[in-house]
Amino acid sequence: MSTKYLHVHKLRRVYVWEKPVRIYHWLNVVVLLALIITGFYIGNPLAQLSTKEASDRYTMGWFRYVHFVAAYIFFFNFLFRIYWGFVGNKYANWRQFVPFSKKFYKEMWYVIRMDILMLKGREHMSIGHNAMAGFTYFLTFLAFLVQCLTGFGLYAAMSTWWFPKLFAWVPSLFGGDIITRQIHHWAMWFFILFAIVHVYLVFYHDYVEGRGEMSSMGGGWKFIEEEVFERNHHQTPNPTKDTK
Amino acid sequence: MNDASVKQPTYYEEVERKGYSRRDFMKFVSMMTAFIGLENSAIGDVAKALETKPRLPVIWLHFQECTCCSESFIRSSHPIVADILLDKISLDYTETLMAASGVQAEQAMKNTMTKYKGQYILCVEGSVPMAADGVYCMIGGKTSLQILEEAAEGAAAIIAWGSCASNGCVQAAKPNPTAATPIHKLVKGKPVIKVPGCPPIGEVMAGVIVHYLTFGRIPELDKLGRPKAFYSKRVHDSCYRRPFYDAGLFVESFDDENAKKGYCLYKVGCKGPSTYNACGVMKWNNGTSYPIQSGHPCIGCSEENYWDNGRLYERASSFAGFGIEATADNIGKAALAATGVAVAAHAIATNVRKKKLIFELEKEGQKSEKELES
Amino acid sequence: MSKRIVVDPITRIEGHLRVEADIENGKIKDAYSSGTMVRLLEEILKGRDPKDAWAFVGRVCGVCTSIHSLTSVRCVEDALDIVVPPNAELVRNIMFCAQYIHDHVVHFYHLHAMDWVDVVNALKADSKKTSELAQSISKWPKSSVGYFSDIQTRVKKFVESGQLGIFANAYWGHPAYKLPAEVNLIGLAHYLEALEWQKEIVKVHAIFGGKNPHPNYLVGGMACAIGIDDVSGINAERLAYVGQLLKDGKDFVEQVYIPDLMAVASFYKDWGAIGSGLGNYLVYGDLPTNGYRDLSSYKFPAGAILNKDITKVYEVDLKKEDEVQEFITHSWYEYKEGKDKGLHPWKGESKINYTGPKPPFEHLDTTKEYSYLKTPRWKGHAMEVGPLARVLVGYARGREDFKAVVDKALKDLNIPITALFSTLGRTAARGLESTLVAEWGIEFYNQLLANIKNGDTRMAEMSKFDPATWPKQAMGVGHTEAPRGALAHWINIEDKKIANYQLVVPTTWNASPRDHKGQMSAYEAALIDTPVAIENQPLEILRTIHSFDPCMACSVH
Ligand code: HEM
Ligand code: HEM
Ligand code: NFV
Ligand code: SF4
Numbered sequence A: 001m002s003t004k005y006l007h008v009h010k011l012r013r014v015y016v017w018e019k020p021v022r023i024y025h026w027l028n029v030v031v032l033l034a035l036i037i038t039g040f041y042i043g044n045p046l047a048q049l050s051t052k053e054a055s056d057r058y059t060m061g062w063f064r065y066v067h068f069v070a071a072y073i074f075f076f077n078f079l080f081r082i083y084w085g086f087v088g089n090k091y092a093n094w095r096q097f098v099p100f101s102k103k104f105y106k107e108m109w110y111v112i113r114m115d116i117l118m119l120k121g122r123e124h125m126s127i128g129h130n131a132m133a134g135f136t137y138f139l140t141f142l143a144f145l146v147q148c149l150t151g152f153g154l155y156a157a158m159s160t161w162w163f164p165k166l167f168a169w170v171p172s173l174f175g176g177d178i179i180t181r182q183i184h185h186w187a188m189w190f191f192i193l194f195a196i197v198h199v200y201l202v203f204y205h206d207y208v209e210g211r212g213e214m215s216s217m218g219g220g221w222k223f224i225e226e227e228v229f230e231r232n233h234h235q236t237p238n239p240t241k242d243t244k
Numbered sequence B: 001m002n003d004a005s006v007k008q009p010t011y012y013e014e015v016e017r018k019g020y021s022r023r024d025f026m027k028f029v030s031m032m033t034a035f036i037g038l039e040n041s042a043i044g045d046v047a048k049a050l051e052t053k054p055r056l057p058v059i060w061l062h063f064q065e066c067t068c069c070s071e072s073f074i075r076s077s078h079p080i081v082a083d084i085l086l087d088k089i090s091l092d093y094t095e096t097l098m099a100a101s102g103v104q105a106e107q108a109m110k111n112t113m114t115k116y117k118g119q120y121i122l123c124v125e126g127s128v129p130m131a132a133d134g135v136y137c138m139i140g141g142k143t144s145l146q147i148l149e150e151a152a153e154g155a156a157a158i159i160a161w162g163s164c165a166s167n168g169c170v171q172a173a174k175p176n177p178t179a180a181t182p183i184h185k186l187v188k189g190k191p192v193i194k195v196p197g198c199p200p201i202g203e204v205m206a207g208v209i210v211h212y213l214t215f216g217r218i219p220e221l222d223k224l225g226r227p228k229a230f231y232s233k234r235v236h237d238s239c240y241r242r243p244f245y246d247a248g249l250f251v252e253s254f255d256d257e258n259a260k261k262g263y264c265l266y267k268v269g270c271k272g273p274s275t276y277n278a279c280g281v282m283k284w285n286n287g288t289s290y291p292i293q294s295g296h297p298c299i300g301c302s303e304e305n306y307w308d309n310g311r312l313y314e315r316a317s318s319f320a321g322f323g324i325e326a327t328a329d330n331i332g333k334a335a336l337a338a339t340g341v342a343v344a345a346h347a348i349a350t351n352v353r354k355k356k357l358i359f360e361l362e363k364e365g366q367k368s369e370k371e372l373e374s
Numbered sequence C: 001m002s003k004r005i006v007v008d009p010i011t012r013i014e015g016h017l018r019v020e021a022d023i024e025n026g027k028i029k030d031a032y033s034s035g036t037m038v039r040l041l042e043e044i045l046k047g048r049d050p051k052d053a054w055a056f057v058g059r060v061c062g063v064c065t066s067i068h069s070l071t072s073v074r075c076v077e078d079a080l081d082i083v084v085p086p087n088a089e090l091v092r093n094i095m096f097c098a099q100y101i102h103d104h105v106v107h108f109y110h111l112h113a114m115d116w117v118d119v120v121n122a123l124k125a126d127s128k129k130t131s132e133l134a135q136s137i138s139k140w141p142k143s144s145v146g147y148f149s150d151i152q153t154r155v156k157k158f159v160e161s162g163q164l165g166i167f168a169n170a171y172w173g174h175p176a177y178k179l180p181a182e183v184n185l186i187g188l189a190h191y192l193e194a195l196e197w198q199k200e201i202v203k204v205h206a207i208f209g210g211k212n213p214h215p216n217y218l219v220g221g222m223a224c225a226i227g228i229d230d231v232s233g234i235n236a237e238r239l240a241y242v243g244q245l246l247k248d249g250k251d252f253v254e255q256v257y258i259p260d261l262m263a264v265a266s267f268y269k270d271w272g273a274i275g276s277g278l279g280n281y282l283v284y285g286d287l288p289t290n291g292y293r294d295l296s297s298y299k300f301p302a303g304a305i306l307n308k309d310i311t312k313v314y315e316v317d318l319k320k321e322d323e324v325q326e327f328i329t330h331s332w333y334e335y336k337e338g339k340d341k342g343l344h345p346w347k348g349e350s351k352i353n354y355t356g357p358k359p360p361f362e363h364l365d366t367t368k369e370y371s372y373l374k375t376p377r378w379k380g381h382a383m384e385v386g387p388l389a390r391v392l393v394g395y396a397r398g399r400e401d402f403k404a405v406v407d408k409a410l411k412d413l414n415i416p417i418t419a420l421f422s423t424l425g426r427t428a429a430r431g432l433e434s435t436l437v438a439e440w441g442i443e444f445y446n447q448l449l450a451n452i453k454n455g456d457t458r459m460a461e462m463s464k465f466d467p468a469t470w471p472k473q474a475m476g477v478g479h480t481e482a483p484r485g486a487l488a489h490w491i492n493i494e495d496k497k498i499a500n501y502q503l504v505v506p507t508t509w510n511a512s513p514r515d516h517k518g519q520m521s522a523y524e525a526a527l528i529d530t531p532v533a534i535e536n537q538p539l540e541i542l543r544t545i546h547s548f549d550p551c552m553a554c555s556v557h
């Protein structure tokens, strides 16, 4: 009887995305969508046809308001995620993102060969995100930083609170508000393009790996092949952290 | 008729001489005080300063410029120019207005530089061309850099008038063929007050000078070296069209119905939201109007690099080398389409190239399914 | 033996002008005019949006502010075949008129007067006599004894303070000053008066263009929408404001500028025989009354006069390859096809190449290149442009309005028409055309009101604003009569971008170095034979040079 099931993978349930990471992720998705939609509107507001007086409406005002509220949430959520990069589990650790070792680069190259050049080989190797994904998130974090700096730099002039004022130096760094705004606007496109590719790749991995990638950001669980588990168990990048 | 060393009258003496009463004088002082944003309690100080100081010697240099800063300066209404020239400062050198020419003009500048060493204010209108050893601006056979360095040496402070002197303005726009350079990049060890604008508002120019006269020190500057009194707010923050902006009501095209109603000019390229200047509050030509009030968007004339930060009538700037219509959004949309195509292609390729893998996964699943039934 | 003298900087002008002159027996035998600052805006404009060009070229000059912007929008409209609505044409004309009287009055009092008026001598005047004299020549209300004595006291104290400011180290007491003390005092008083006045008339620009200097223009019309029932936009209040300013401007010209000009001129009639110069005059024409394309409708008629022959006026065509050309034989530039070639501006090049001495230097080598100005020629002729050219062409064309003011002035001064070909003639012509322009400004204003009343409130033609509507290639030329003379811009548009943009400017015509044939331009020619009483005091040189009202930032750009 035992031979009967041998060709089927043995899967192990791994708790990769802790609840704080999941909450962070989905909050991030929501506020980013809000920021992109309102950002688009701020950048190029629609023509309104109505006979109402200006004093009876506040369309642009509302879009900006939502943008700024979302911006604050986005910023603190981001700060929280950086914090969690130091205290969270192995898959949330900052080392997953920053290309600091030779191994990291090797893995990135491997992913490029497998997923982009579509060469054949051993498919399932990582448990959390692969090195390439990690690196992309690292770039994303840099873009978050650019967006927060330019955004709050612009916001400094509109605010009387000390916090945004901390960023007042930013526009002078770039040579004024005009160019800062342009950078802020251009950077938005990075998020849009990232989101498309990112969501596609989540589907892709789910499809070619069959490990429940799609739902992992929901429940936190991924299903890892016993072989992969074994391999990772014996050579983990950060052995001090738990590896269950 | 060179300068004789007679006792110099103070502002108060001059005002008195002109037939104004002490009350008029105090009125002027309190207006000036309010104007430069001081508490009422400072009125005493201002009055005292004006009563006891001799006329401030000023050397005003002209380099790569269009003289509109000088023109704007003579448009000042409070204080008026005649009073500034006769009563407040001693404008000892300015090519635009001085009676003497040639060697006599150069001599007049030298006299002030020696007699008032360390005391005179150096005003600079225009940028300094640094390419080709400075030959793109020469006066009296010397380069503008040579003249600037000599005159800066004994100056108490330097005022960089207008966008030319404070950021290079139009001649520094790409490709900046003469390497036009703003003043603060060339003089070291002296306070440089930047008064950007193309030109700055006349009363702002007069206000900067009056501030120095009154307090004997330069006004408080922001991070970019501009007097906070006039450059700490965006045009947008004091724009009377702001309610239309907040309401989302915009001029869609010049001379449309919305333009007649005075809606916000944001969508026809207004740079007011990114421009620090006093236009909305002080307005131009003694409060007559300002660009936005006349129906034209702000072009951001007091901002660094404004010539290269995008076209006048577009919100989004174009990308150098992509043609004037290649805005960020157009490029973004193209990138979006490209990404869409790439994703689709990748999805198809996946199904082809990784057919075996997917097939195995499916088989594994089907097998399990069967085995469950069995 | 002649002696080479140098005047640099020439002051009371716009920009950086150097004159080198050879003096022999108390007269100028040879002269060289050099522009010593360059910004290369023509290079900077390449690759930019033609709709934005007006803002760039507007910054060519803040003294004749607005005029390059106007030329630029006309140039782009010509290339793209845009016809602006009548109201926009009228607003542009009104702004043009305001600019003119501003520029001319400021030139007369603040840039030119001290060549004729001895400020220090004014302190000796009797204020009562001055008041009587002033009242006898004008009904200007501010001519009381007290007014003049107050000014005298004020200036006296100023002089006694020992800090002479802009009046320091000048030529006071020079033998060439001829005015009685009372006329000097009127001149001085009105110097201050004009300083006050000039900031008013420019408010016309603030109302229609948002600010002055450097008001805003718009390709296709003007941005100042008419909204007679709205608080924003051009409404009754704004229009009334403009009306008042134009009227006050006209009063000042008629009651202060012209009487002073005539009073001063009557003491300097000898300058009607000095500084004559080329005798060739060129005018492109301006102030359309039936659309820019209808040249015959212009208030300032176009035309060329050669050799002082005002019986014949030649037609001018700016698009013809062999009419306007620029040479660089004595200029610090290079052309692809060599130094002696003339280029029509549509094929113009602006490649800089300084070959002069290394600063600091004493003299330029005037046998080689010696200026940043190019040398424009019309059909090979050196031409003078400016107020005198305009007045002569108007007169030669038999226009009644020109004839009336010119003949009256000649009669009042009791001088023949030939005295106009001179330093004095140039200075007088500037005043004469100011009276015409002040009057026309009010005419245009009334037409604008009438148009609006009839329901025409269009201010901009926007159908070709979007570059998508443009042809792949387009060429245009726009011209104006700037205060200092004939001005035109030429544009080549390719792929919706500026491929080439060339300006040929009034002061470039007048102040340029010699051409490939060795012909002088107007400044140099006019300086020949100018007397110089004291070699190291260039007062007479300043008179002739100032009579052209130099603008060097314009001339080089
Ligand atoms: C990452 C997400 C963000 C995106 C995609 C985004 C997008 C945009 C866009 C497209 C604009 C319009 C720019 C223009 O064309 O003029 C804009 C404006 C602005 N954004 Fe953001 N933004 C983001 C984050 C932030 C943050 C974190 C702040 C911080 C306060 C911020 C503050 C602003 C401000 C102040 C403006 C100018 C609004 C105005 O002047 O009324 N943004 N944003
Ligand atoms: C605006 C849209 C989105 C943004 C900006 C975004 C951003 C991110 C970021 C920054 C991470 C790294 C998480 C971390 O470790 O902190 C991540 C991971 C992840 N996201 Fe998203 N996300 C978006 C939408 C989505 C959606 C719609 C899904 C699912 C259907 C999804 C599923 C995932 C999953 C499964 C991971 C783990 C990735 C891996 O295993 O490499 N994301 N996302
Ligand atoms: N020359 C010249 Fe101008 C004028 N008038 C312009 O075209 O002065 Ni600034
Ligand atoms: S800053 Fe502008 S206004 Fe001032 S000189 Fe320069 S170009 Fe002219």
Ligand code: SF4
Pocket (backbone or CB within 6 Å): B235, B236, B237, B239, B240, B241, B242, B243, B245, B263, B264, B265, B266, B270, B271, B272, B273, B292, B298
């Ligand atoms: S017109 Fe310009 S400055 Fe005024 S509210 Fe609109 S965008 Fe702001």
Ligand code: F3S
Pocket (backbone or CB within 6 Å): B198, B235, B275, B277, B279, B290, B291, B292, B297, B298, B299, B300, B301, B302, C211
């Ligand atoms: S264009 Fe300049 S004048 Fe003021 S409104 Fe804008 S800063």
Ligand SMILES: [Mg+2]
Pocket (backbone or CB within 6 Å): C042, C502, C503, C504, C505, C557
């Ligand atoms: Mg040119």
